[in-house]
């Protein structure tokens with residue numbers, strides 16, 4: 001079942017354009033420590049099969065080729081939030097679900113007043 005994802009770079013696209021990589025809630029282990037090998041094993045190989053709300057890494061393979069974090073419900077496929085992976089702290093989810101209608105709107109542009117690159121109004 002294809003549904004829409006609001007890519008922060010490309011706008012609304014169908015899920016057919018994305019590759020789902022997996023859980024985005026795991027924290028990358030450090031490189032030094034007594035238990036580092038076990039932590040890396042768990043980080044790379046152990047996955048929960050979440051039923052309900054989850055955060056996943058998605059790659060926009062058919063678009064901007066950027067990595068995103070998509071928060072969605074694995075049962076209903078409702079999408080709560082989409083953010084660039086580089087702007088997100090692992091293990092955190094958004095506090096409030098994004099409204100469906102807000103995700104579909106095009107950002108409003110102010111055409112009456114524009115600023116130049118130096119911040120001067122035209």
Ligand SMILES: [Zn+2]
Nearest residue numbers: 007010063064
């Ligand atoms: Zn994109």
